[in-house]
Amino acid sequence: MQEVATRAGVSLATASFAINGTGARKVSEETRHRVQAVAEELGYRPNAMAQNLSRARSSFIGFITDSVATTPFAGEMIRGVQDAAREHGYVMLMANTESDPRTFHDVASMMLDHQVHGVVYSTWYHRQVSTPTGLSGIPVVLANCYTRGDRLQSFVPDEAGGGRAATEILTAHGHRRIAFINSDLSAPATTGRLRGYRKALQAAGIPFDKNLVLTTTPEQEGGYTAGLRLLQLDPRPTAVFCYNDRVAMGLYDALRTRGLSIPQDMAVVGFDNQEVIAAHLRPALTTVALPHYELGYLSLKWLLREGAPTTGEAPEPTRTLVPCPTVERSST
Amino acid sequence: MQEVATRAGVSLATASFAINGTGARKVSEETRHRVQAVAEELGYRPNAMAQNLSRARSSFIGFITDSVATTPFAGEMIRGVQDAAREHGYVMLMANTESDPRTFHDVASMMLDHQVHGVVYSTWYHRQVSTPTGLSGIPVVLANCYTRGDRLQSFVPDEAGGGRAATEILTAHGHRRIAFINSDLSAPATTGRLRGYRKALQAAGIPFDKNLVLTTTPEQEGGYTAGLRLLQLDPRPTAVFCYNDRVAMGLYDALRTRGLSIPQDMAVVGFDNQEVIAAHLRPALTTVALPHYELGYLSLKWLLREGAPTTGEAPEPTRTLVPCPTVERSST
Structure with missing residues (x-):
């Protein structure tokens, strides 16, 4: 399966979905055909062993x-x-x-x-x-x-790598004033994603500003209250990296109460690619997958x-x- | 466990959470103490057998x-x-x-x-x-x-019982013009929840109006488009029973684009009590649990x-x- 994924240029998870034809994620027809062709070429048979x-x-x-x-x-x-x-x-x-x-x-x-x-x-x-x-x-x-x-x-x-990638999506779009709503729980994700955020700022030549890092309960409710706090900053950040998709969901609600549009008034990146949420928020959420x-x-x-x-x-x-x-x- | 739950007046799931002290749902301190007292009184020991x-x-x-x-x-x-x-x-x-x-x-x-x-x-x-x-x-x-x-x-x-209970929350609040956004997939939930909706209307003396029943993909995106269709009805319904919480989440987005408030302008009931969504929408969603x-x-x-x-x-x-x-x- 690993070899099939590499040769088809897709992730392991995508290769599995394409071959087994089941699962909640969707794989495009084109990808499915490509993966299946590679699998056939390599003689991959999931049941052989x-x-x-x-x-x-x-x-x-x-x-x-x-x-x-x-x-x-x-x-x-x-x-x-x-x-x-x-x-x-x-x-x-x-x-x-x-x-x-x-x-x-x-x-x-x-x-x-x-x-x-x-x-x-x-x-x-x-x-x-x-x-x-x-x-x-x-x-x-x-x-x-x-x-x-x-x-x-x-x-x-790789939490730090993920945090860096999330932030670099925002720097690549030209944002310079980027907030980070982090979790208030002690966990490798909390320290790792913050480290990645700082590395991405550094790479883009943006000085770290501790006022732009808020911490909150890593739930929708925490994202909502942190979002309201964040809107009081002057000047307002133009982009936010959220600790997870649930925090981003709460931030969406906070931005809506102020009549702000995503991404025009504020760009948002989440983390986790949580199935029930990420793809289904309006607008659909840019995020980093676990x-x-x-x-x-x-x-x-x-x-x-x-x-x-x-x-x-x-x-x-x-x-x-x-x-x-x-x-x-x-x-x- | 069944006896503990019955005597404490809680559901089996709640009794389990209270006794095992784990799980994603929250149980109030008061409930936890009550269930644990009953368990002790009955000599319940999860590991005994x-x-x-x-x-x-x-x-x-x-x-x-x-x-x-x-x-x-x-x-x-x-x-x-x-x-x-x-x-x-x-x-x-x-x-x-x-x-x-x-x-x-x-x-x-x-x-x-x-x-x-x-x-x-x-x-x-x-x-x-x-x-x-x-x-x-x-x-x-x-x-x-x-x-x-x-x-x-x-x-x-009991899909029909659940559909009836969902609709009766709305009739109990005095609503008479209640829409139902149903799924377009053939499943026991689709037919059962519709049957329950009709029974609740009948019990409240409200004539069934087929124009108030819309069908859609049972996802957020389906709830959004069905919500927009529903807002074109004249007179507009004052309450909506949604096939599931994901449809309700999409309906929330549709109502927001029109500047309508929940529940003042439109009351909403979901179905499933899906963990990541139901309690965390804004406002938190009234629903029916599976x-x-x-x-x-x-x-x-x-x-x-x-x-x-x-x-x-x-x-x-x-x-x-x-x-x-x-x-x-x-x-x-």
Whole structure:
């Protein structure tokens, strides 16, 4: 699948949608044909390996999450793990712990009892986690989370790269007075996106102005109140990078109450490309996508790679940053 | 859990949130204390049965869905199945088929190989399905879907009851000229919600006017265009029942372009109580909730009930309608 995506010049997620013909995102007919042609040329068959379900060790891989399946946010990670499992003939055993340590313990025991080949552990938002206990003896990889000191291999979004890309959309449109509505929660996304914002300003020769950085609850309501505060700045910024799409949705409401137009009076960029919101705001929101599908897919591919150790931790674990692609729509 | 919820006078979902202390919905401190007091009084211990994981037949139950885990919509169904499984000491094996028959076949074989006690089959939106094949010999229950002739036990949302309740919020506020923006897709929700709308009008002595029923794509964009059409009606309706919250979100945008206020100029009711949208529109949307948690929980409870047959179909399968509760906010 990775090779198909590269040769067709599309993302892994797009290649998967094009080949499997399902999923919520839309892929143009042209893209679908191109990807399918490449897949055929390369002899890609998603089910080829899945035929062989009996294996020396086990046909299972475990996927443990805090609440990825039950939170309407990062479900594409499940599709990524599932597709990679299928390509390798594994069946995914999945469990949500809802962050309850007892549930985690029960689930880990169950997975060891059933001799899973390895475990992908993931969280619904990007954060640091304690090293999962109770899984010794089998390989573990982290998706969308990491441990202090990176003692386990992990795949996480490149928040700083995404923040920089978001801001550069605005500098490329000629904006010089660009506000950033950041989250007031401590998280890698908060520090990373701010770092990216500053780097983009620097690259464009715009001095950093701390008055243009507001913090708020990273929800619609927070975006609304921060938006009203931001409109009192003099001179008013001409563009805003929002911590996430929900904040942008609240900012839209604040701008409307003042009769301001997007992007004429104020350009807006979000972050997350959250499915129910981003494409459906009016005007449709320019944003940066979280690579949920890729995080799931790449972490399981790493776990099942050729020559991987079959027990214990990886020899040289690293925190791999996965790019966050921009999605330009009508708000910039 | 069911008994705790009943005695505390809350829904199953609320009882679960209060007891497990997690989940995206918020429960007031007062409710949490009340539910926890009842749970303590009844000696409810979520993990009590889960201690005993070894069973004569199997400790697994299967949960097969089309794309419930990967679509940001019905994830609460997973929590419902998971909680019921845990109460009975079962571990949930979950798989998404993404509506691919080959994947379904593989998953069903895997589940039979691992001697699951039974299977819950569910779909991300309420619809008719073919009787799942490849699962003979074990009990199967359907959640959020049903078969023609109801040959299997199923639990589905009471769409007509929900449509009636939505419309009755508007008649109770004195509205007489109430439009309905329905979906243009053929689905139980489309026919059921329309039936409920008509019943509510009839109960209020309001004659049905087919000009007040518009159909559209059940997305934000459809709500926007239908909203603009609706504003050309003369006299203009004073209230609108929308097929879903996404349509309501588009209608909000249409009303704003005409400078109309919600609910002063037009009252709006949605359907679904979709998490990212409903509570966060401005004004917050009055809507009707889909009972996803209950659909999952009740279906697995039925499968694991005392005296249930251990193989084959249920003796007298029925389609059980699960109520859709109203959630009143500020748009009515």
